[in-house]
Amino acid sequence: MRAETVPGGGSPANDSLYEDHKKVYPAAVQGTFRKIKWGLLIACLGIYYLLPFVRWDRGPGHPDQAVLIDFPNRRFYFFFIEIWPQEVYYITGLLILAALALFLMNALAGRVWCGYLCPQTVWTDLFLAVERWTEGDRRDRMKLDQAPWTADKVGRKAAKHALWLMIAWWTGGAWVLYFADAPTLVRDLLFFDAPLVAYIWIAILTGTTYVLAGFAREQVCIYMCPWPRIQAALTDEWALNVSYRVDRGEPRTSMKTAEKLRAAGEDAGDCIDCRQCVVVCPTGTDIREGIQLSCIQCGLCIDACDNVMDKVGRPRGLIAYDTDINIERREQGKPEIYRFVRPRTVLYVAVIAIVAAVMVFALTTRATVGVNVLHDRNPVFVVNSDGSVRNGYTVRILNKDREARDFVLAVEGLPAGAHLDVNGPEKMVDGKPVLSVEPDQTRELRVTVLTPKGTPLPTSTPVVFSVRETVTGETAAAKDFFKAP
Known part of the structure; x- marks a missing residue:
């Protein structure tokens, strides 16, 4: 509230920056x-x-x-x-799909989400x-x-x-x-x-x-x-919105006056200014003033107006879902046209289909086993007193299944004569360690690779750590390097 002095020394007048809130009493309607x-x-x-x-x-x-x-x-x-927790990207995908679906609904029928869902x-x-x-x-x-x-x-x-x-x-x-x-x-x-x-x-x-x-x-x-x-x-002139058809409703007048005007051959709109469209609106919006921010496009004013038109013997549809284009075309005497398929809607549908396809593909092809390898950083390698070179790794095997499973650990690309040492394997199969991982757990183990003295080594040799599930054969792999002087 702000006070202003009236010119001429009058008493101060209060000008409100905002309209006073009035309680809305929506009436019941059938339709x-x-x-x-x-x-x-x-x-x-x-x-x-x-x-x-x-x-x-x-x-x-x-x-x-x-x-x-x-x-x-x-x-x-x-x-x-x-x-799983590491698959938060699925949540991101669902949010993207929800936003695009909302955009598509808006492009087709305005705030239909607000009015119904x-x-x-x-x-x-x-x-x-x-x-x-x-x-x-x-x-x-x-x-x-x-x-x-x-x-x-x-x-x-x-x-x-x-x-x-x-x-x-x-x-x-x-x-x-x-x-x-x-x-x-x-x-x-x-x-x-x-x-x-x-x-x-x-x-x-x-x-x-x-x-x-x-x-x-x-x-x-x-x-x-x-x-x-x-x-x-986001909306455009092709989107359906709850609209008062001005071309048919104006000039508005009472029912008796409208009958007299029509009998005299003069223009009379179908709107009898009964305000039923306003009293049934849950936000108190007068749709006859055009599309407004407060209109949630619920269609209740359509039901109210159709009921009144039935009573006064006029055609339904004075208020209806319509487009700006059609309102203009009717005023010009042109036929109505609807264009639901247009670049905007095609783009939304295409992006929705692509995102959904990517999510379905990722979901149906995802693995239930994972492996991560972390090379020792300090030191990167160790030269033993006998001239052999040793590299240390921390290997983590992830079992995403709801059952305990056994995995065979293998390393490919090791230098000739290299020896692999793993702490705590349950058993060996063909010289390779087998490790058990509990359901929904990660098992961490130390792996050491040792090359004999005199083995010719580059400063960096690519190696691949892989795990294979003993029953289903499902595999996972991670790349790293064997370092040498």
Whole structure:
């Protein structure tokens, strides 16, 4: 707030830099897009709340939860897919795919993600349904807020907030179930035997869900979320957006006046200025003023307008998903055209396909064994008193499998007459050491290579350390050098 002096010595006037916030009371509406939103809401919440309880058999001794982020064992399980900590690039790939999919959705139908699938929209819709059930529709809620506090008002408000908190609590509780065996954790939570961190995260997520879905609502979409501002830079005139068809709706007037104008042969728009498109909007946006940052493209104003058009005997579609191009073409008397396949969408689809193909290839061809070699640095080599040369290495064998396995260690490229010495092999096969590695473990061992006195040696000889699994034959290799004076 800033104060300014009125010229002529008048009293100061307050000019607000921001419009005062007005509570939005969205009215209930029935129609095609409302049904779509209900279907997606049930599907999304059903997946989120129930997925931790879905089982997937991975064999004895292994978790049978279909989707599990197993921090103690450093694993992420998604049905038949198992991701290891060193494979964080898969997470990067998934984030890239999600971003590209969002860009593609925007290029085809604007903020369709915001209107139907965004968690803020889904939970806000659920909270609004609870609010209507406990307090009534738009007019009833407005009257209730303005009415004095009575037992009925207290009861309705208490019931609403109790249900909100219950939903928010279960939202936080469902989240932590993805990090431990769900049935076990539920039992531990009920008997207060769960880890403290579980209760902390449930409390945090309960609070954020309760505040964001119950109170912040449209303010999250308008002020907190960056996507509306990014989306404006990504859309074009070919993208479908919820649009008020000005060419058909204007000049707007009352229904009776419109009938008189049409009877007199004068122009009259189909819009009767009933404002139903505004009162059903969850962000309070008047779509007749054009596409705005606050519009989440949910389509509820389309349902409201179609219902009004049915009542007044005018064609549906005064508000509809449309493109800027078609609005201009209709004003010019040209037929509508739609162009979903264009360079922008082709590029997004191509990049999505490439990234997905790379991830699938990497996932299906990845190895379950690895080997790393670290050459001694100080000293790089040792000349013994008898004239022989010795190099030392630290070899790490990684077993990514869920079963203990045996590996045969071999070194190729050693100078003639060189002798390989390994500490702690369980057995030897054809003169090569066999080493056992526990499941999901790395075994580190010291390897020494010794060349006899008088062996002609270059200053650096390439060598390859390889391991081979004794049952499946799976191999892995790492390159290094044998150093000499």
